[in-house]
Amino acid sequence: MIETDVLVIGGGVAGLLAAAKAADEGVEVVIVDRGSGASYQSSGVIDVMGCLPEGEITLSPLEGVTQTIECLPQHPYSVISSERSVADVIKEATKCLLDMASTHEVRFDGNIEKNVILLNTIGSFKITCFYQSTMSGGTLNKLDGASLLVVGFNGLAGFNPRFCASGFKHFASKFNVELRKADGVKLSLPALRDFNLTFIELARMIDKDEFREILAKKLRDETVKGNTSHIALPTLGLRKHYESMRILREETEAEVFELVSPPPSVPAQRLMRALEEGVAEKGVRILRGYKAVGFKSEGRRVMSVILDSGGKHFPAKAGAYILATGKFIGGGLVEEEDKVKEAVFNLPLYDERGKALRGQKIPRLLARSPFPQGGHPLMGCGVKVNAQMKPVVEGEVVYENLFVAGSLISGYSYVREKSGMGVATATGYVAGISAAIYVG
């Protein structure tokens, strides 16, 4: 039923970027997406590399990448490019993503040379190099000497401003930044539900002029009372975030910014909507509600992918296929009889160090402690790829017209490294080019 040059399976950041790049190369692209991927569950910032291979935090993403390539030959960044500089590939890929986002009203700040420490809503921090410009005011280096007010809302679940404020003080001193003052306040606004309020509801309310006015007034009072220079809010809105930021800054004469928030965060909703619009503009069709459940192959060629819609199966034929189904949250890896399995092509799986999984049961891939130093081996499992992003087993390409992008690739742990979006972006970018070259 579906026929196209390139079929992308999965609509997360990796899939969208692969689609965008392939479309840029002039081929016809269709994305099939069963619903929403793990990118919708992200924080909406683009991190490239947050630590060195030994686990130490680094403020230089490229240094992190360089050391990673030296130490970990199986890491996606190590395999991504055999000819060109990896840093250049990552730069181009992130630029492609950020351009697409900014033309659809989601602007980013930051650069790939430098990681920043962004405060988050659980009172700790996030290391990243690109962040939405609504978060810019909250980079730790800009907060030296600041009098910070963390603003919460009565009923907003999972956000305690006073707790956050004390956490920020603690972490700031660790990074040699001194906050002159950090206080938390919980506003009680009658327009809001006073229990189980969510970030998305709050964001929608801030989008509304009437509510924003009330909020601005409250914030102004608080600013005067506490002689505040910086105001941290859990969100600045879903669609009118820039307008809200501008107005609240004008009204309070303080630097108002948004904290990084846990999944599913409002900034991630904004980013994903912007990217979906961006790829649609490039002529990519996104078919939602189709789940890839199987495939047909002849020799080393994938002939079609079987899609399920409402229990009915349809073949989707393409010249090349890009598999960007993610890991466990995205549904790319599934559990079957206590073992990990790649869901669509049943591709052979490898662990983080590049060793083949030979039917190990899942409990054996989990460390004993819940938060182990090196992470759980399970989180580094996935498919092994070559420089064109084709899945390989023992050095041999499995299917010549299949490409893999995103967290389905083995050899790294984004949770530990803080490299999830960077790897998704870079591998998506390379897979998109490779697939387009293959069919074109």
Next chain:
Amino acid sequence: MGKKEIDHISRILAEEKIVVFSPYEDEIYSEIEKCQNCSLCLAFCPVFEVTDKFYPGPRGIADELSRDVREFWRASNIVYMCTLCGQCQEKCPVNAPIPEVVVLLRSKIFVQRPDLVPEELKTLLENVSKYGYIFEPMSNEERGESLKGRLEMIGLPLTKDPPLEKGSKIAYFPGCQAETRLLDVKEAGKLVLEAFNVNYGIPEGWKCCGLPIRLIGDSAMADELQRGFFEKIKELGVREVVTTCAGCASELRAAAKHLGSGIHVRHLIEFLFEEVGVDVISRKACNGGNVKVALHEPCHLGRHVGRYVVAYAERILKALPNVNYAGMKGADECCGAGGLLKFHDPTVSAAIRSRKLDVISKSGAGLVVAPCPLCTVNISEGVARRKLSVGIDDFTVFLAKRIYSKEV
């Protein structure tokens, strides 16, 4: 355990108002355990977007199932607010079947605390008992006039209802909306089937498909109606049902599977696409002037039956001569009428419809077609109220017009 013991236990359970789950309900119950309470669904729920404070959204509804089974009734203030659009389930990372939870909760409340079932819904249920349809039918005279007027307006002939007989291949199921309100849909359905020489009949004494009844909470009655309907057509040796309504299609299809009836239920679009083919359809439906058409994708077709049906509809529209298909961003957004919300809370329903009208205005289409009479009526009302210049047609009526129109 002997019969005596089982009876004894059942009696105690009944006294305690503990309703035993069916195996099907058990399955839903265990599926919903996958919900991680992540709240991603809240970003997509149309009801959550337009209501304030009191409605907790899909996530909150999933939470309700963690209550003691005797206290499911406590969800009565929220569970009737759902339109069953299915956005939450589709976007859910673990595909938690929230719409099914809504139906389950409604059915438990119906048994445990019938006093908490909204009055407007009870009235609809009485209609089914009285007339067999969810809406009160017009008088014969009124119906005749209305039908004549409508058909004249759109230029379609009036034909007799062919009864379903032994040897008929297809049972055509018009659905309550087409039988009692949007009368031209039923006529158009007949004309389209005739145009493609389909051997069909309308089952005598057919009644409501069961969807609204299930949504009110009377699962037992819905099951009984559906079982009766399938048995009746099976007696005539008919194995296939075609309907022009998205709601009937999804409900009858699910019921056919759930009751193990062996009946194949399809929406007219699905039937035409698979049995007649786009080429033949476009050759027949070649009349009428130039028109820029957008497709509204009913939730019950797109998300409950499967996205492929709306993809079929799109393919058919694109193939019709003189039809300029306009892709509509937000085509799959709910019109607000689903889940009986339109009857239970017209204000919230209209607020959701208003979002749909924004989508329609932006599409630039001259005509929006909806393969569901319920959506068609609801959207038309909104369009009339807002005085938009766009036309709204049921898909079947639109197709019949393209086949029978004198205009070339």
